[in-house]
Amino acid sequence: MPAARPAWSDDDVEAFRDLAHAFLRKECAPHEERWAEQQHVDREVWLKAGEVGLLCPSIPTEYGGGGGTFALEAVMAEEQIRANAPSLGTAVHSTIVAHYLNSYGTEEQKQRWLPGLASGELVGAIAMTEPGTGSDLQSIRAKAIRTGDDYVIDGSKTFISNGYLANLVITVAKTDPDDAAAGISLVVVETDDAPGFSRGRMLKKIGQHGQDTAELFYDGVRVPSTNLLGGTEGQGFLQLMQQLPQERLVLGVAAVAAIEASVEMTIKYTKERHAFGRPVFNFQNTKFVLAEQATTATIGRVFLDDCIVKHLRGELDIPTASMAKWWLTQAQCDVADECLQLFGGYGYMQEYPISKMFTDSRIQKIYGGTNEIMKEIISRFL
Ligand SMILES: Cc1cc2nc3c(=O)[nH]c(=O)nc-3n(C[C@H](O)[C@H](O)[C@H](O)COP(=O)(O)OP(=O)(O)OC[C@H]3O[C@@H](n4cnc5c(N)ncnc54)[C@H](O)[C@@H]3O)c2cc1C
Numbered sequence: 001m002p003a004a005r006p007a008w009s010d011d012d013v014e015a016f017r018d019l020a021h022a023f024l025r026k027e028c029a030p031h032e033e034r035w036a037e038q039q040h041v042d043r044e045v046w047l048k049a050g051e052v053g054l055l056c057p058s059i060p061t062e063y064g065g066g067g068g069t070f071a072l073e074a075v076m077a078e079e080q081i082r083a084n085a086p087s088l089g090t091a092v093h094s095t096i097v098a099h100y101l102n103s104y105g106t107e108e109q110k111q112r113w114l115p116g117l118a119s120g121e122l123v124g125a126i127a128m129t130e131p132g133t134g135s136d137l138q139s140i141r142a143k144a145i146r147t148g149d150d151y152v153i154d155g156s157k158t159f160i161s162n163g164y165l166a167n168l169v170i171t172v173a174k175t176d177p178d179d180a181a182a183g184i185s186l187v188v189v190e191t192d193d194a195p196g197f198s199r200g201r202m203l204k205k206i207g208q209h210g211q212d213t214a215e216l217f218y219d220g221v222r223v224p225s226t227n228l229l230g231g232t233e234g235q236g237f238l239q240l241m242q243q244l245p246q247e248r249l250v251l252g253v254a255a256v257a258a259i260e261a262s263v264e265m266t267i268k269y270t271k272e273r274h275a276f277g278r279p280v281f282n283f284q285n286t287k288f289v290l291a292e293q294a295t296t297a298t299i300g301r302v303f304l305d306d307c308i309v310k311h312l313r314g315e316l317d318i319p320t321a322s323m324a325k326w327w328l329t330q331a332q333c334d335v336a337d338e339c340l341q342l343f344g345g346y347g348y349m350q351e352y353p354i355s356k357m358f359t360d361s362r363i364q365k366i367y368g369g370t371n372e373i374m375k376e377i378i379s380r381f382l
Pocket of ligand 1 (some may be wrong): 092126127128129132133134136137159160161162205208213259363365366368369370371372373376
């Protein structure tokens with residue numbers, strides 16, 4: 001059940017969609033199986049994506065970006081699902097990391113880093129989570145202490161998306177370890193020439209196998225004080241809170257695309273598969289289950305499109321973004337489970353894309369702020 005052109009799209013956005021889809025089908029989908037085995041995409045594909053203009057599409061052209069809006073980021077997330085090529089970590093790289101730099105970076109910082117992210121010479125990651133704390137961000141222990149003209153960073157991070165290939169890591173650290181939120185700053189670490197920086201294990205996950213997720217270690221890593229994002233200490237928590245709605249929305253975009261794809265592939269399969277002399281689709285249970293999933297897909301699409309329109313107008317508020325994140329990702333998991341069941345044993349086989357829809361969906365309820373934290377946030381506005 002492919003979506004009709006959404007209200008937030010136009011001819012330019014659809015042209016970008018075609019470009020993204022063609023690229024993902026040609027340069028990513030054929031390699032997904034190998035990437036899953038090696039647990040990361042090939043480094044070169046970042047450069048290829050940058051070359052055709054798929055990275056940082058909503059960053060201003062003066063910094064090497066595409067000069068578009070969040071609509072392009074949404075299209076990229078949708079097409080990664082539709083092209084069965086979800087591993088290139090562009091949501092973190094373009095939609096999140098580049099936007100931190102664009103929103104809070106000084107002019108010098110934007111000129112220095114954004115063109116590299118847009119070309120793929122830099123791969124971006126954001127490192128908040130630590131072994132000891134995830135949801136409770138104020139309790140992070142990584143420190144970035146001003147020493148002369150440098151910051152000296154010590155600490156460790158875990159579960160970092162793009163962590164294995166990233167060479168530009170926005171690191172969330174305490175510039176004042178005695179303070180909670182007000183002690184947090186965002187420090188940009190260029191990892192190519194950073195003594196004391198190292199990567200730990202490539203983490204083995206139950207899904208999203210082709211996307212690299214790594215541990216990062218900082219042992220007296222020195223960066224110039226000009227790497228403090230925005231140039232003022234103690235702004236990190238506020239910066240994170242302001243950017244999280246966009247991060248949460250893009251997770252909702254992926255959720256709806258996955259719901260639609262799951263329903264579509266299940267309708268097709270059940271119409272082809274026969275049991276007891278008739279297509280599986282013809283059993284009343286199958287029709288009712290699929291009717292329910294199609295309804296969820298429709299409700300999800302309407303809600304998501306409304307959120308995107310609001311976000312493009314700068315009107316998506318924190319509780320609504322949190323609602324989108326928890327509701328759509330919960331729906332994604334429920335739909336994937338119901339659809340997989342209708343594939344019978346084949347649904348459990350990796351060669352059937354519905355199995356990937358199921359395993360890849362599970363993390364959506366956890367990262368970007370767990371769904372429990374989303375409900376905490378929403379309840380504060382009730
Ligand atoms: C594949 C993957 C990719 C990731 N990518 C990144 C990344 O790029 N960068 C990054 O910084 N992090 C990343 N993360 C980390 C992710 O954001 C955290 O795992 C998540 O925020 C939860 O933190 P935690 O794992 O420490 O769980 P905890 O905070 O320990 O939570 C454990 C449980 O307690 C619940 N809980 C905690 N506090 C409350 C509360 N106040 N009320 C009710 N329930 C609560 C949680 O909802 C959860 O169910 C990634 C994680 C994974 C698995």
